[in-house]
Amino acid sequence: MAGFLRIEQMRAGFSKSEEKIADYILENESKIPKFNVKEFADSVGTSTASIVRFAKKLGYQSFVEFRLGFLEYLKESESGTTVYEAVEKSDSMGDIIDKISSGNSKAILDTAGSLNADMVARAVDAIIKSERVFFFGVGQSALVAEDFQLKLMRIGKDSIFYKDTHSQLASSVHLKKGDLAIGISNSGSSIEVFKALEKAKSKGATIISITTLGRNPISQLADMDFHTIAEEKNYRTGAIVSRMAQLTIVDILFIGVARMSFDEVRDDIKETRSMVEGLKRV
Template sequence: MNDHDGPTPGNLVATVRAVLPSLTPAAQAIARLILEDPAMVARSTITEFSAVSGTSEATIVRTARALGFAGYSQLRFALAAAVAREEPERLVPGDLGPDDPLTDVIAKVTRAESEALADTAAQLNPDRLGTVVEAMVAARRVDVYGVGASGVVAVDMAQKLMRIGRPGHAFADAHLALTSAALMGQGDVAVGVSCTGETPDVIAPMQLAHKGGATTVAITNNPRSSLAELADHVLVSAGRETAFRPGALASRISQLLIVDCIFVGIAQRTFETSQAAVRATRSALDEYMADTRRRNK
């Protein structure tokens, strides 16, 4: 698996949120304090923070390293920079409550979607994205695995590839996904889409495709997940799911942002053939719609 980029003030929020589910209980307590009161953590020595968090200094250092920092000092510096950027306002967006009026629902949902896009963009590495694009451009075929809300994203990627004449197929059924993955090998690309990175119906075909020699790509919120561990390339999305929004739009829209960036990158590198395919498919659809209108007159 490719190494991940170290967090910066611009992507610290997304990094903490993404890694949180995979941390130990003690480390999760530390991470939640970082999200809830970053200014306090930034001004606390490791001894002071140990007392506040009720965890050992060694656990704090391990947590800082799990978040991508060399140690606690580097984490403090990044938090101080985030505070200076007014980043803390975004650390704990208001979750939806059962009694929220619809005006608050609109505001909170809109804010969550906007932050998901911004956080995803902040941690989307252009070099890694370019490597994925090049692999797909050269691929004999691209298979995309995803179920539930992530299955919608998988279908979107396959549809976009088909529109520009690239060989792409989406699989939401585990049996069909495994059948497809068993036939993948060198020169093929397998893409797994999973918010948690722990979806068995995605992991199983990805493991099989990887074993066969295919290039594997993970699109996931959790860079420390099982899916990320078996992928050659990991592209991290940043949407959060909450009690009122399982399969939330924020999760899908952050994944779709990555899909769109991949799609545009492929279209750029195959410009002539992609444009010809777009013209041909648009012409076919326009002709169909014109015929339909004539029949309905």
């Protein structure tokens, strides 16, 4: 089902031909499993090669795999097993618990399933080898950036995050080769994050981005780009779900870093915990 969420999330990066295919799929869901590739192409008014390329862009190996995936998606929708829906004013607390937990769980699993293990390994290596790690993010993404920075600080990694966006932009001037800049933006188009990463890149820093799926200005700047898959609904649950997906990527990268020097990291975490434990008791 994640493949079909990608249609909306990747739309900004589609060519005109791909937009035409996407529109047809979303307007004619029930017809898709009945088509072979030629029938589908004829119905859309495009070539079979374009249909196959579109399926591969969504993460499928072939049109047949795409069609089977779509059939599974329709069965889930009809059976009601897809619980996550928009939160409505009339919902009970039980409904809200089910919808939010289902949405968060789905975003975590879909995002994890889209990650490339080789790229994760490259990013972990870049964090370990960097002299300093700078974080850039605004709004909800700033909370995720701060979470990542605090995790790295606890294991002794030189990491910097400024909550004030002007300070973030000013700090980007001081990055240099050997530094790492991590930009987090759900939309992939936050102007403050884009400008900070653009400056960091011009200074020779390595760039990692965490954004929504598809082509966007921030991911295009990155040496390693990670994408969240989170279905946005109303009542701001989209912000909740995307944040959970971002935190999943952050935790995977952090544990990857910690694993490389486990004994050292364990001692660092124990020592940092001991510094504040006594303050938690009256």
